[in-house]
Amino acid sequence: MHGLSAAASAPSAVTGAAETVAILVLLSEFAMLRAALSRSQVRLYAFQSLAVAALAFIVAAERHIGELYVLGGLSVLLKVLIVPAIIYRVLREAPDDVATSHRFGVASMVLLAIVLSGFGIFVVGTMPIHSKLLPVLALAVAAAVILVAFLLVIVRSDVVSQAVGFFSLENGVSLASFVLAAGLPLIAEVAFLFDLLVAVVVFGVLMRVHHGRSASLSTRPLERLRG
Amino acid sequence: MGGVLVALMIVPFVATVASLVAAPRIGKPLTVVAGATSLGLAVSLLGSGRVATALAGWLRVDSLSLVFLLAVAFLYASTALFAVGYVESGQDDGGRYARRFFAGLNLFAWAMLMAPIVSDFALLWVAVEVTTVVSALLVAIDDTDGAVEAAWKYVLIASMGLGLALLATLVMYYAGTATLGSGYELFFPRLLAGAHHFQPEVVRLAFGLAVLGFGSKMGLVPVHTWLPDAHSEAPTPISALLSGALLTVSFYAILRFYQVTRLAVGSAFPRDVLLVFGIASLALAALYVARQRDLKRLLAYSSVEHMGILAIGMSFAAPIAVAGVLLQVLAHAAAKSTAFFGAGSVIRKFGTKDLERVSGGIGALPWSGPMFVLAVLALSAMPPFGLFRSEFLIVEGGLVSSATALTAVLVALVTIAFLGLSWHASQIMLTPLPDGVLRGETSKVMPVAMVVGLAALVLLGVHPPAQLSELITRAAAELGAGR
Numbered sequence: 025m026h027g028l029s030a031a032a033s034a035p036s037a038v039t040g041a042a043e044t045v046a047i048l049v050l051l052s053e054f055a056m057l058r059a060a061l062s063r064s065q066v067r068l069y070a071f072q073s074l075a076v077a078a079l080a081f082i083v084a085a086e087r088h089i090g091e092l093y094v095l096g097g098l099s100v101l102l103k104v105l106i107v108p109a110i111i112y113r114v115l116r117e118a119p120d121d122v123a124t125s126h127r128f129g130v131a132s133m134v135l136l137a138i139v140l141s142g143f144g145i146f147v148v149g150t151m152p153i154h155s156k157l158l159p160v161l162a163l164a165v166a167a168a169v170i171l172v173a174f175l176l177v178i179v180r181s182d183v184v185s186q187a188v189g190f191f192s193l194e195n196g197v198s199l200a201s202f203v204l205a206a207g208l209p210l211i212a213e214v215a216f217l218f219d220l221l222v223a224v225v226v227f228g229v230l231m232r233v234h235h236g237r238s239a240s241l242s243t244r245p246l247e248r249l250r251g
Numbered sequence: 252m253g254g255v256l257v258a259l260m261i262v263p264f265v266a267t268v269a270s271l272v273a274a275p276r277i278g279k280p281l282t283v284v285a286g287a288t289s290l291g292l293a294v295s296l297l298g299s300g301r302v303a304t305a306l307a308g309w310l311r312v313d314s315l316s317l318v319f320l321l322a323v324a325f326l327y328a329s330t331a332l333f334a335v336g337y338v339e340s341g342q343d344d345g346g347r348y349a350r351r352f353f354a355g356l357n358l359f360a361w362a363m364l365m366a367p368i369v370s371d372f373a374l375l376w377v378a379v380e381v382t383t384v385v386s387a388l389l390v391a392i393d394d395t396d397g398a399v400e401a402a403w404k405y406v407l408i409a410s411m412g413l414g415l416a417l418l419a420t421l422v423m424y425y426a427g428t429a430t431l432g433s434g435y436e437l438f439f440p441r442l443l444a445g446a447h448h449f450q451p452e453v454v455r456l457a458f459g460l461a462v463l464g465f466g467s468k469m470g471l472v473p474v475h476t477w478l479p480d481a482h483s484e485a486p487t488p489i490s491a492l493l494s495g496a497l498l499t500v501s502f503y504a505i506l507r508f509y510q511v512t513r514l515a516v517g518s519a520f521p522r523d524v525l526l527v528f529g530i531a532s533l534a535l536a537a538l539y540v541a542r543q544r545d546l547k548r549l550l551a552y553s554s555v556e557h558m559g560i561l562a563i564g565m566s567f568a569a570p571i572a573v574a575g576v577l578l579q580v581l582a583h584a585a586a587k588s589t590a591f592f593g594a595g596s597v598i599r600k601f602g603t604k605d606l607e608r609v610s611g612g613i614g615a616l617p618w619s620g621p622m623f624v625l626a627v628l629a630l631s632a633m634p635p636f637g638l639f640r641s642e643f644l645i646v647e648g649g650l651v652s653s654a655t656a657l658t659a660v661l662v663a664l665v666t667i668a669f670l671g672l673s674w675h676a677s678q679i680m681l682t683p684l685p686d687g688v689l690r691g692e693t694s695k696v697m698p699v700a701m702v703v704g705l706a707a708l709v710l711l712g713v714h715p716p717a718q719l720s721e722l723i724t725r726a727a728a729e730l731g732a733g734r
Contacts, residue, residue, distance in 0.1 A: 190414070193414045194417075204422060205424040207434035208373070209434065222384050223384050223406075246403055248397065249397060251542070251548070
């Protein structure tokens with residue numbers, strides 16, 4: 025499990041802060057998984073995005089990478105403000121805010137999420153990946169976030185949860201990118217963010233169309249095509 | 252040659268904007284012109300035999316990219332032609348639908364053309380993601396319950412898959428930092444030059460994630476579940492583009508990862524991964540083809556089958572198999588689009604996709620009917636069509652690679668799929684025409700697009716142009732065939 029040890033050169037305060045923020049990202053993913061209200065999920069997503077952006081600022085300040093400030097700022101604008109605003113707009117038109125869409129009981133879902141998280145953290149621990157910028161724990165947590173995001177999409181049968189699941193998966197990938205590719209040119213990062221924005225708009229359009237046709241945010245009416 | 256790449260980037264985009272703002276009577280011919288121009292530009296790259304670059308290396312077309320570029324450009328041109336007849340004969344709402352449809356079609360084609368033109372893993376991912384969001388809206392454009400369901404499943408599954416593909420790109424970036432430093436562009440040649448020094452475990456992880464991620468867009472089993480729904484519910488021209496071009500563009504992305512992985516860890520690992528996904532895809536599709544009741548779902552599962560064949564072909568070591576795979580990319584594009592065009596004519600004529608409610612297709616559609624039968628025969632790898640040649644090369648490659656048992660499995664599964672496909676086609680086409688159905692085409696333009704597809708298939712099957720054969724040989728070499 026050498027990959028999980030903190031980067032030798034990173035000061036302990038920064039390492040500690042980064043690890044704490046990374047854990048917050050994972051905890052907010054768990055909270056999204058079990059949240060009953062769609063609006064709560066969106067707020068949790070905004071919080072998670074803020075935590076990911078905070079991590080970008082921490083790395084930018086510690087390592088003097090100016091581009092990461094820009095990236096953090098853009099992330100806040102897009103993922104903390106614009107994306108939640110788009111989903112809120114869809115929810116304003118949808119009266120059934122209570123997304124009681126769990127396919128399993130909450131306890132079973134959380135247990136499954138714990139198992140998946142443990143698996144993700146263990147697998148990353150076996151990989152020979154090191155980072156001078158961040159503790160590799162952040163990558164392990166990112167893997168856990170991605171797996172729990174898949175679980176969220178699978179076990180929740182409403183379009184808001186599924187969309188939030190995809191957006192939070194992107195947060196997990198963002199978190200991973202700080203460890204794996206902190207030096208990735210800004211243009212690529214901005215392209216990724218722009219792409220997310222386009223995807224969010226398309227998700228929003230399809231959610232509204234679905235709600236317009238079925239007067240529901242549930243995905244139950246979306247189970248007709250089979251075979 | 253750089254100007255050609257820039258033109259390929261501009262032409263469909265201009266057509267998108269023009270289709271959106273101009274009246275459909277302008278947007279439609281403009282789309283056909285843009286498609287034909289793109290095809291002409293792509294074909295003009297055939298002659299040089301050199302790598303074309305533009306915009307400081309951000310655009311780059313080598314032999315491998317050109318094979319996929321040709322497939323996409325050909326489909327753009329033929330689908331544009333078909334769509335002119337399809338939309339004309341079906342919609343009447345003052346042009347709103349047509350405007351959105353043709354703008355979407357051009358934008359979709361633009362994104363698919365950009366994927367093989369860009370020279371960088373990050374931009375390749377962006378291009379593939381753009382294809383997803385644009386095509387998801389096109390799948391939903393008919394605004395039926397089925398279309399909305401299919402679009403939702405598609406955008407969700409493909410986006411989740413592409414999330415993994417993005418992770419694969421980042422992991423590949425990390426693999427490169429050992430030799431290329433902490434801040435570098437993910438240009439293909441740069442990564443290929445340094446791949447020998449990458450950490451094998453990290454590259455394996457990147458490749459696995461890439462196959463899973465891009466494989467979800469390519470339609471590899473078990474991450475294919477959006478595909479039959481989207482193909483069956485989308486407007487038929489979009490189904491043709493999804494099947495013939497989009498799936499192979501995703502395959503192209505996997506091949507770019509394959510190139511680096513092969514150099515970093517050897518050929519065995521990526522081949523084994525592709526073999527597992529290929530066999531699963533071919534086996535499931537072969538069985539599902541037989542039990543379909545929806546004409547477009549039938550063709551969708553045939554696409555899964557062909558993607559499986561591509562993946563299996565790449566798992567064979569012999570260069571001839573890789574050449575067969577690349578030829579299959581082109582031939583499948585032509586055959587599947589022609590079959591979908593035929594299906595579009597059938598659906599227009601009979602007003603249903605239900606296989607049990609369609610009969611006497613040949614009698615009802617004097618041109619489209621026989622051509623649909625020919626397209627199905629082409630899809631079943633019958634001579635003299637291109638897929639016969641490509642699948643023959645793949646099978647020969649399997650035998651040359653001493654993978655006799657696997658080759659036998661491949662042939663057996665392809666035969667099962669052939670039986671299913673030809674049974675359904677014969678049931679709807681070679682049966683008596685029911686009373687009350689008038690003989691005649693629903694559009695004069697739609698059969699022309701089918702003629703174009705069949706002509707390309709015969710050309711690829713009987714005597715591929717020398718420049719194309721050389722291109723495929725060079726592209727196979729770029730994939731390390733035989734090394």
